Amino acid sequence: MPSNESMVGSSSRTFWFRDAIIYQIWPASFRDSNDDGMGDIQGIISSLDYIKSLGVNTIWLSPMYDSPQVDMGYDISDYESVYPPYGTVADMDELIKQCHNRGLKLILDLVINHTSDQHAWFKESRKSKDSPKRDWYIWRPAKYDADGNRKPPNNWRSNFNQPAWTWDEQTQEYYLHLFCPEQPDVNWTNDDCRQAIYKSAMEFWLEKGVNGFRVDTVNMYSKPMDFPDAPIVDEGAETQPAGMLYCNGPMMHTYLKEMGAILERYDAMTVGELPNTPKTADVVKYVSAAENELSQVFQFDIVDIGRNPVDIMEVGQWNLPDMKRIVEKWQRFTEGNDAWTTVFIENHDQGRSISRFASDKPEHVTDSGKLLALMNMTLSGSVYVYQGEEIGMTNVPSTWAAEEYLDINSINYLAAVKKRTNNDAMAMAKALAGVNLLGRDNARTPVQWSSAPNGGFSNTPTTKPWMRTNDNYTLINVEAQQEDPASVLNFYRKAIAVRKQRNSLLGHGQFRLLEEDDEHLFKFVKIADSGEKAFVVLNFTDKEQTYELPSELSSAEAVLDTRDDGQKGSLKPYQGRLYVAAK
Incomplete structure (x- = not known):
C-alpha cells in the first residue's frame, strides 16, 4: 500500500486518517452528567481521559444535532443547533477544544440525504406547490389504478420496512x-439546496474545528429522477426493496467532488456509509485519493453475514470461511491503487459482535471480546471501536419483552410481522429472536461504567436511564476491568499499543489469507513494505484447536496473546495469537 506521503493530492491533505483508530460514541447512551437519564456532551467531556487511555486518536460522535428524535437524531431539524438534552453549541465548542487539547481528533455524523420534517426547509417546502423551497425536496403527483385508487409514484420500500412515499x-x-x-x-x-447543505451541515462545524464526518447513506443522494419501479422480489408485498436503484445514481461522484473540495480546505476526513455497492472497482472510485471524494467507506458485508436481504431480522446461518472471504475482499481491494479501507465489526446499527460472531456465554465472553479485538487490530485500514466494545458488552438477554426495544426499525418490523401473521405466536417468537440477535437496540443500551445501579450511567443510582441497561452490567463494566490485567479493556489497550508500534505491518501491511476452508481457525499473514511479516491465528470455536506456523514464519515470536496460558501450536476456545518474525 502506498505511504501517506506519496499519495496523489494537494499539499493541504495529509491523509492523517489512514492511521486513525476511531472510537464511536452514541451520545444518548454514553454518559449522563446531569442525572436526567440521557447521555450528554458534558458526560463525554468528563470521559475523555478514559477514551484517550485506550490509545485511540479520533472520536466519531453520532448525531447530536437538534432533532425530534424519531430516528435517534438521524432526523435533523437544525444542523447548527444541538439537541437540548445533550447540551448546547457552547458544549460542543468545549468538546472540540478538550479533544484537541488531548491530541484527539473529532468527527461528526453528516446526515444530508434527508432532514427532519420539522426542519425549516421542509416546512417551507410543504406550504404550497409554489413555495420557493418546493423543489428542495422530492415531490411527485399520485398515480391511479384502473379503479381510480390513488397509488404512490412507485413501489419502493423504505429502509424502515414502510412505503417510501407519503x-x-x-x-x-x-x-x-x-x-x-x-x-x-x-x-x-x-x-x-446543495449549497445550503454544504454551508449549514458542513462548513458551520468545520469552521469550529471538527476534523471531518462520518457520512450517512453516502450513495443515496442521486436518484433516478424518473423513479422506475423496483423488481418484484417479495411476492405479494405492496412495496419492494429498491436499494440497487436509489444507490450510486448518475450524479453521485459530481456531488462528492463538490464536498471533497470543501473538506480539502480543512484537511478533513470522511468515512461514507456505502450500501448496495458490491463491486470493488465501484468502491475504489469513491475512495481513490486522486478523485478527492471520500477518504474511506464502510462496507457492510461482514456485519450482514447470514442476514436475509428481504427479511431484515431473519436469523440465518453463516460460517467462518464466509467471514474470511469477506475480510480478504476488503483487505485486498486497495492493492495496486490509491484507495483506503476500514476495519469494524460493531456500530450503532448492529448487534454486538461477541453475541453475533463468537460466544457471549459467561465462560467465553471475555475470550471472545479479546479474540475479535485481536482480529481487528491486526487488519489494515482505519480501525473503528464502538463504545462498550472495548469492555466486551453483549446483546441484551433473550428474555427481554418486545416492549423493551425502542428502535423504530425493530418496532416497525415487529408490527409488520404481527399484521402479516395475524399475531401468530410462533411467528412473533421467531421475529423477537431475530430482533434480539440483530436489532439495533443491542448497541444502544447505556455504557456499563460500574456495578452501581444501571451500570453507573448517571451520577445518582435512582436515575432511570432512557433505555434499560443490559442486565449483565454487574459483571461487565469499566470499573471492574480497569485494574484487571486479563480484562477485555486492558487487552484493547495492549492491542492498540502493539498496532501503533508496528503500524507499517499491522495498519498498512498486505493481507494474505491462509486455509480459507478451515471452519475452526482464521489464519492470515501480514507483510510490510519492508518485508517484515506477521502471522495471526484465531480460534472461532468453543474447543481447543491445533495449528502450525507457516514455514517462512517458523521462528516468529508471539507478541500478543489473548490468554496468558497455552502453548505454541495450540489454542484454547476463542483464543488468538499474533506472531511477528524478525526482518
Whole structure:
C-alpha cells in the first residue's frame, strides 16, 4: 500500500486518517452528567481521559444535532443547533477544544440525504406547490389504478420496512423518504439546496474545528429522477426493496467532488456509509485519493453475514470461511491503487459482535471480546471501536419483552410481522429472536461504567436511564476491568499499543489469507513494505484447536496473546495469537 506521503493530492491533505483508530460514541447512551437519564456532551467531556487511555486518536460522535428524535437524531431539524438534552453549541465548542487539547481528533455524523420534517426547509417546502423551497425536496403527483385508487409514484420500500412515499393532504402530492416519513429526502439536483447543505451541515462545524464526518447513506443522494419501479422480489408485498436503484445514481461522484473540495480546505476526513455497492472497482472510485471524494467507506458485508436481504431480522446461518472471504475482499481491494479501507465489526446499527460472531456465554465472553479485538487490530485500514466494545458488552438477554426495544426499525418490523401473521405466536417468537440477535437496540443500551445501579450511567443510582441497561452490567463494566490485567479493556489497550508500534505491518501491511476452508481457525499473514511479516491465528470455536506456523514464519515470536496460558501450536476456545518474525 502506498505511504501517506506519496499519495496523489494537494499539499493541504495529509491523509492523517489512514492511521486513525476511531472510537464511536452514541451520545444518548454514553454518559449522563446531569442525572436526567440521557447521555450528554458534558458526560463525554468528563470521559475523555478514559477514551484517550485506550490509545485511540479520533472520536466519531453520532448525531447530536437538534432533532425530534424519531430516528435517534438521524432526523435533523437544525444542523447548527444541538439537541437540548445533550447540551448546547457552547458544549460542543468545549468538546472540540478538550479533544484537541488531548491530541484527539473529532468527527461528526453528516446526515444530508434527508432532514427532519420539522426542519425549516421542509416546512417551507410543504406550504404550497409554489413555495420557493418546493423543489428542495422530492415531490411527485399520485398515480391511479384502473379503479381510480390513488397509488404512490412507485413501489419502493423504505429502509424502515414502510412505503417510501407519503401523501401530503395539504398540497395533494407525495414526498419521498428512504427512511421514516418524518425524514423527507432532499433534492440534490437543486443547486441552491446543495449549497445550503454544504454551508449549514458542513462548513458551520468545520469552521469550529471538527476534523471531518462520518457520512450517512453516502450513495443515496442521486436518484433516478424518473423513479422506475423496483423488481418484484417479495411476492405479494405492496412495496419492494429498491436499494440497487436509489444507490450510486448518475450524479453521485459530481456531488462528492463538490464536498471533497470543501473538506480539502480543512484537511478533513470522511468515512461514507456505502450500501448496495458490491463491486470493488465501484468502491475504489469513491475512495481513490486522486478523485478527492471520500477518504474511506464502510462496507457492510461482514456485519450482514447470514442476514436475509428481504427479511431484515431473519436469523440465518453463516460460517467462518464466509467471514474470511469477506475480510480478504476488503483487505485486498486497495492493492495496486490509491484507495483506503476500514476495519469494524460493531456500530450503532448492529448487534454486538461477541453475541453475533463468537460466544457471549459467561465462560467465553471475555475470550471472545479479546479474540475479535485481536482480529481487528491486526487488519489494515482505519480501525473503528464502538463504545462498550472495548469492555466486551453483549446483546441484551433473550428474555427481554418486545416492549423493551425502542428502535423504530425493530418496532416497525415487529408490527409488520404481527399484521402479516395475524399475531401468530410462533411467528412473533421467531421475529423477537431475530430482533434480539440483530436489532439495533443491542448497541444502544447505556455504557456499563460500574456495578452501581444501571451500570453507573448517571451520577445518582435512582436515575432511570432512557433505555434499560443490559442486565449483565454487574459483571461487565469499566470499573471492574480497569485494574484487571486479563480484562477485555486492558487487552484493547495492549492491542492498540502493539498496532501503533508496528503500524507499517499491522495498519498498512498486505493481507494474505491462509486455509480459507478451515471452519475452526482464521489464519492470515501480514507483510510490510519492508518485508517484515506477521502471522495471526484465531480460534472461532468453543474447543481447543491445533495449528502450525507457516514455514517462512517458523521462528516468529508471539507478541500478543489473548490468554496468558497455552502453548505454541495450540489454542484454547476463542483464543488468538499474533506472531511477528524478525526482518
